[in-house]
Amino acid sequence: MAAISREEVAHLARLSRLAVTEEELDTFAGQLDVILQAVAQVGEVAAADIPPTSHSVPLTNIFREDVVTPCLTPQEALSGAPDVEDQRFRVPRILTEDVAS
Amino acid sequence: MTTTLPAYDEVVARYEPVIGLETHVELGTNTKMWCGCPTDFGGEPNTRVCPVCLGLPGSLPVANKAAIEAIIRIGLALNCSIAEWCRFARKNYFYPDMPKNFQISQYDEPICVDGYLDVEVNGETVRIEIERVHLEEDTGKTLHVGGATGRIHGATESLVDYNRAGIPLVEIVTKPVTGTGALAPEVAKAYVTELRDVIRTLGVSDVRMEEGSLRCDVNTSLNLPGQEWGTRTETKNVNSLRSVERAVRSEMLRQASVLDAGGRITQETRHFHEDTGDTTPGRSKETATDYRYFPEPDLVPVAPDPAWVAELKAALPELPRVHRRRLQEQWGLSDLDMQSVLNAGAVELIEATVAAGTTPAAARKWWLGELSRRANESGVELADIGATPAQVAELQGLVDAGKLNDKMARTVLEGVVDGEGSPTEIMTSRGLEVVSDTGALTAAVDEAIAANPGIADKIRSGKVAAAGALVGAVMKTTRGQADAKTVRELILERLGVQG
Numbered sequence: 001m002a003a004i005s006r007e008e009v010a011h012l013a014r015l016s017r018l019a020v021t022e023e024e025l026d027t028f029a030g031q032l033d034v035i036l037q038a039v040a041q042v043g044e045v046a047a048a049d050i051p052p053t054s055h056s057v058p059l060t061n062i063f064r065e066d067v068v069t070p071c072l073t074p075q076e077a078l079s080g081a082p083d084v085e086d087q088r089f090r091v092p093r094i095l096t097e098d099v100a101s
Numbered sequence: 102m103t104t105t106l107p108a109y110d111e112v113v114a115r116y117e118p119v120i121g122l123e124t125h126v127e128l129g130t131n132t133k134m135w136c137g138c139p140t141d142f143g144g145e146p147n148t149r150v151c152p153v154c155l156g157l158p159g160s161l162p163v164a165n166k167a168a169i170e171a172i173i174r175i176g177l178a179l180n181c182s183i184a185e186w187c188r189f190a191r192k193n194y195f196y197p198d199m200p201k202n203f204q205i206s207q208y209d210e211p212i213c214v215d216g217y218l219d220v221e222v223n224g225e226t227v228r229i230e231i232e233r234v235h236l237e238e239d240t241g242k243t244l245h246v247g248g249a250t251g252r253i254h255g256a257t258e259s260l261v262d263y264n265r266a267g268i269p270l271v272e273i274v275t276k277p278v279t280g281t282g283a284l285a286p287e288v289a290k291a292y293v294t295e296l297r298d299v300i301r302t303l304g305v306s307d308v309r310m311e312e313g314s315l316r317c318d319v320n321t322s323l324n325l326p327g328q329e330w331g332t333r334t335e336t337k338n339v340n341s342l343r344s345v346e347r348a349v350r351s352e353m354l355r356q357a358s359v360l361d362a363g364g365r366i367t368q369e370t371r372h373f374h375e376d377t378g379d380t381t382p383g384r385s386k387e388t389a390t391d392y393r394y395f396p397e398p399d400l401v402p403v404a405p406d407p408a409w410v411a412e413l414k415a416a417l418p419e420l421p422r423v424h425r426r427r428l429q430e431q432w433g434l435s436d437l438d439m440q441s442v443l444n445a446g447a448v449e450l451i452e453a454t455v456a457a458g459t460t461p462a463a464a465r466k467w468w469l470g471e472l473s474r475r476a477n478e479s480g481v482e483l484a485d486i487g488a489t490p491a492q493v494a495e496l497q498g499l500v501d502a503g504k505l506n507d508k509m510a511r512t513v514l515e516g517v518v519d520g521e522g523s524p525t526e527i528m529t530s531r532g533l534e535v536v537s538d539t540g541a542l543t544a545a546v547d548e549a550i551a552a553n554p555g556i557a558d559k560i561r562s563g564k565v566a567a568a569g570a571l572v573g574a575v576m577k578t579t580r581g582q583a584d585a586k587t588v589r590e591l592i593l594e595r596l597g598v599q600g
Contacts, residue, residue: 015391017195054188054396060404066130066167069137074147077155077263085246087146088260091197093245 003036112357113283121320126271133267135162146262154267156201168269171305176213186404189397198240206237208394220291230276241266290346298421321352332366432461457494496524536583549574
C-alpha cells in the first residue's frame with residue numbers, strides 16, 4: 001500500500017499554494033511515496049528503548065536575556081519587500097482566509 | 102435578518118449553556134519572544150523589526166528567558182502543573198500576518214496544564230478549570246485596502262506592519278464550563294476580570310483590552326437538560342470585559358432562536374460587534390485550516406529546573422482573591438457590600454483612593470455612587486470613566502477641609518469626569534468654593550437674624566430646631582456655597598445659644 005495517496009499530495013499542494021498539474025500529481029505522489037517508504041524502514045528498526053528524536057543535539061534551556069538589541073531601519077526592513085505602501089509590506093489579499101492564532 | 106429573539110429567562114429555563122474561554126495575553130517583556138526587538142505599544146510601522154522577526158533566511162530564534170519565567174509564574178498562579186519538558190511547535194499557514202509562513206507556538210506539549218481559577222459571582226465561588234497555558238508569538242498587523250469597507254472581504258491588497266510580530270503571547274484555555282445556567286454570561290466576565298487581575302498582580306503584562314494586550318475568544322453552546330453538549334460557536338473580537346458578558350448572552354439568545362425553530366447550529370467563528378452587541382458569522386470551521394504542526398527544529402526543548410519553579414512559586418505575590426479578603430476586613434465590609442464593590446470593578450480604584458488619604462467609606466461612596474452611575478450611563482468600565490483615584494482623593498480632601506459641600510462636590514466630580522481638570526481647578530473655574538470667609542458668612546447670618554426676629558427669639562428661648570429656617574435663609578443668600586453645619590454653628594453662636 002502506498003504511504004501517501006494522490007489526494008493527500010493534492011491537499012498538501014493546496015496548503016502550500018503550489019499550482020500542481022494532474023500529471024505532476026502522479027509524478028510527485030510516486031516520488032514522495034518512495035521517500036516515505038524509506039523513512040518507514042527506519043521506523044521499523046526503532047525499538048521501544050529508542051525515543052523519538054526531534055532535535056539532533058541533546059540541549060535544553062537555551063535562553064536569551066531580555067535586553068533590547070538594535071533593529072533594522074524601515075528602509076532596510078522593506079528593501080526585500082515585493083511592494084511597499086505607507087512603510088508597510090504590500091501583499092495581495094488572501095481570499096476567504098482569516099487571522100490565525 | 103430580523104428574527105425575534107426569545108426572552109433570556111425562557112432560554113435559560115429550556116437550555117443549559119456550556120462556555121469556554123480562550124484568552125491571549127501579550128507579555129510586557131522588554132523584548133520580543135525570539136529576538137531583541139523592543140515591544141512598546143505603537144511606533145512607526147516596521148521600525149521594531151530585525152531579521153529574526155521578519156523571518157529572513159539564515160536567522161535563528163532564541164527564547165526570551167523573561168517570557169519563559171513569566172508564563173511559569175502565570176501557570177503557578179493559576180494552580181497549573183508545570184511541564185518538566187516541553188517543546189515549541191510550528192503552526193503552518195499562509196496568512197501574511199507572519200512573515201515566515203508559520204507561527205511558533207506550542208501544540209501537544211504546553212508548558213502549563215491542568216489548573217483552575219476560582220471566581221466569585223453573586224457571592225458564590227465558581228471554579229473555572231484551566232486546560233492549558235502555552236507560549237507563542239504574536240502576529241503582525243494587517244490593514245486591508247482597495248475594498249469599499251476596509252474589511253478583508255472585498256479588499257484587494259493587504260498592508261503589513263510587523264512591529265507586533267514576535268511579541269510573546271500567552272494563551273490560556275479553560276476547560277468547558279458547565280452548570281452555570283443563567284449566570285453563564287456573568288461567569289465569563291468574572292473569569293476574564295479575575296484572570297486580568299491575577300496577571301496584573303504578577304506584573305507580567307499591562308493586560309489592557311483596548312490596546313489588545315488582553316484578547317478574548319468565547320465559545321458558547323446550548324443543550325437540552327440531560328442531553329449531550331450542543332455544537333459550539335467561537336466568538337472573536339470581544340474587546341472589553343463588558344463585551345465578554347454581552348457576547349455570551351447574545352450568542353445564547355441567537356442559538357436558542359435557531360434551535361427553537363428546529364434549526365441546527367453551525368460550528369463556526371463569529372465576530373462580535375461592540376456597537377450592536379450582536380455576532381455575525383466569520384469563517385466556517387468546515388473549511389478549517391490544516392496547520393501541520395511539527396516540533397520547531399530551530400529551538401531546543403524547555404525543561405524548567407524544578408528548583409527554579411519552586412523558587413518562582415514561593416515568590417508569587419499575594420493574589421487578588423486573598424488580597425480582596427484582606428481589604429474587605431480592613432474596610433469593614435459585609436460579603437454583600439464587598440461583592441457590589443467587586444461587581445462595579447471598583448476594588449483597585451477604592452484601594453488607590455484610600456492609599457491617597459481618603460477614608461474607605463468616602464472612597465466607596467464616590468466610586469459606587471456618582472462615578473458608577475456615570476459609568477453605567479455611558480456604558481464604560483468604571484476604571485475608564487475619566488476620574489482617577491488621586492482626583493477622587495483630592496475631591497474628598499476639599500470636602501474634609503470644608504471648601505466644598507456635598508452638593509458642590511458632586512458638581513465638581515461631574516466636571517472631572519467631563520475632563521475639565523482637577524477638582525481644585527474646577528472648583529476655582531466654576532467659582533464653587535464654600536463661603537468660608539467668616540466675615541462674609543457672619544454678615545449673612547446677622548442679616549438673616551435681623552430679617553427673622555421671631556425665629557431668632559424662639560432659638561434664644563431654647564428651641565434650637567428652629568435654627569433650620571435661618572440656615573436656609575443664609576444658604577439662599579450665599580447661593581448654596583456655604584457649609585450648612587458651619588452656618589448652623591455660627592447662628593447659635595451669634596444668638597448665644599449652646600448647640
